Amino acid sequence: MSKLYFRHGAMNSGKSTALLQVAHNYEERDQRVLLVKPAVDTKGDRSVVSRLGVTRDVDFLVTPEMNLREAFADFATESAALGPIACLLIDEAQFLTTAQVDQALEIAVLDRVPVLAYGIRTDFLTHGFPGSIRLLEIAHSLEELKTICRCGKKAMYNARLFDGKFVFHGEQVAIDGVHVTYESLCPNCYLREKAAAEEA
Amino acid sequence: MSKLYFRHGAMNSGKSTALLQVAHNYEERDQRVLLVKPAVDTKGDRSVVSRLGVTRDVDFLVTPEMNLREAFADFATESAALGPIACLLIDEAQFLTTAQVDQALEIAVLDRVPVLAYGIRTDFLTHGFPGSIRLLEIAHSLEELKTICRCGKKAMYNARLFDGKFVFHGEQVAIDGVHVTYESLCPNCYLREKAAAEEA
């Protein structure tokens, strides 16, 4: 039985590395994977970039208006000469639309192809993205990739910094770059930094 | 380190039994637990009812406007003669408000009392309740209690029946009773029943 998996973890927990390892595992067994990510994630352009130094291009970018199940079927048909697709891997899955997550479920349940979606649970204010909320609601399996907070506890939340200072207001989506960065924090450190910012 | 746990499972997966077992485990070690549930859940009135036949009254009902952290602290103070509270157990936690889930996190993180919240992930249309979405977003640990579908696969969704027929429209909250019942289904069976209902 094929399933929809949501493998979630704070930023910098190694999600892309884990995804690329799964792709490698399949291909080592001569099984073909399809690798996609939402176009919203402009970091790395068409690439999935692991902080360990491994990168790989996606097979296609998922734009917001795209029907993921149809796009998947079309791609499979066009490339049928390369063999059937054994697994669909989705990076930055929190940026899928809710409809696309429903389509991912249908790929798993109706088309019988396992779907492994990697992403973060929440934004810098600990609120879910549309895609991650839908995955948390309907995925067969919720599996956590762990990383650590500066204090040694498990990091879970993705705090945003602007020019090195924690900020607790702003747009939900802000890809990290020169001014905006993120730090994964445990709930204790997150609540403390938030209280400190509110006092200041 | 105390944590906020969300132990989720489809209806009739044994959540109340598991909660009552945890209460028993603590008390057997002479540790005190506090047991609450949202007032929205009118089934069993003030009781947590396990389908195995075990029941127990809650310590208090959580009304929507209540500040859970303050109510917890007040209860602990008033009953301090009975000893400190080692664990907060919440049944039907999907009916908490989002603010109350944030307060539950604070009880775990700031007051250092573990909080075990039991509930379902989604309603009969596979959409989260406010409380369950917030728990899926911020809980330290997401743990699944499994049960089976009629077909033998793992049940995940809570399909609603009215007079024995699956229905896919209606209010989000409808406590089961004479006309309204629920059946836990796997995604395959759920999608099939939904397609059949849409055709009819």
Add this chain to the structure above:
Amino acid sequence: MSKLYFRHGAMNSGKSTALLQVAHNYEERDQRVLLVKPAVDTKGDRSVVSRLGVTRDVDFLVTPEMNLREAFADFATESAALGPIACLLIDEAQFLTTAQVDQALEIAVLDRVPVLAYGIRTDFLTHGFPGSIRLLEIAHSLEELKTICRCGKKAMYNARLFDGKFVFHGEQVAIDGVHVTYESLCPNCYLREKAAAEEA
């Protein structure tokens, strides 16, 4: 795909309750379960006894020389009028022989009946039983049922007391009774009690 599950937990973590809940879940969906336990466990005679107060007789006791797969097949054949068996539930599975665990795997893999084995990982000296070691080696899924230590941490080891004092020598199997009792401890408390006993 049917699997062999090992649901392990320290003594008094609620394994029998969980097992009886699973039996209930299946039967509520008109699916038949078979419930067995090793004859070595003389506690409760032919019953699975939950500390929550629920009890139920096993369908048969598994003696050490029994071929579990053949016994399962024979029982299924003799009682075929009652319908197929949807699930095999094994209590106190640490007392199975290694051969019986291999047979349990065959029931899951070759006969396609899920096998849920509940038991403890280790004896009072933190060494596995033959049955639990084999389950830890070959089960598809290792799932922990948690309980707490006197100190509030997760209990994992099963310390033995004789007339109320911790003992660290003796036979591997000693069913609890008047003189012999057990207390589930976390590794910290276990190591401390062991060091104290060695000093004394």
Add this chain to the structure above:
Amino acid sequence: MSKLYFRHGAMNSGKSTALLQVAHNYEERDQRVLLVKPAVDTKGDRSVVSRLGVTRDVDFLVTPEMNLREAFADFATESAALGPIACLLIDEAQFLTTAQVDQALEIAVLDRVPVLAYGIRTDFLTHGFPGSIRLLEIAHSLEELKTICRCGKKAMYNARLFDGKFVFHGEQVAIDGVHVTYESLCPNCYLREKAAAEEA
């Protein structure tokens, strides 16, 4: 609270990649890790080699007669100028002796340094190694790294091939090389290959 983790998975499931990712996560947060592996594993000499192409030298090799806790303490003392060690990472942990696993538990519980041990559960005959059995018995947390079998199911067992043919007798330890290779199989495929080999 520091814990001893056993992250197990079939061969080629990405254990070394996961270990190197954890090392990276710690160091990115300016926390220091210590990386070791048993000297028995001659593959890669002093390196941990990920099949994704990432490699890194261990800090020291663990020989069978070594007291791991003392060696850890000595290394920490000698290199104290570099800061405290936040985490001990062990690759190929199935090759530890049982005493060394007990020492790893003490490092976690008494010295309060988390220990993450990566390894396989069983040898090519599905029997545990001394180190992996001890980890399965006493680790705080058993976490599985999954990979797939040739058939698409989850691989769990490590079948050995000699010149490309499955073999079911031989020494427990045989590092893969020119003649000896391994293939991770699901229980179904393993039992089928074993039956076929026994018939031939």
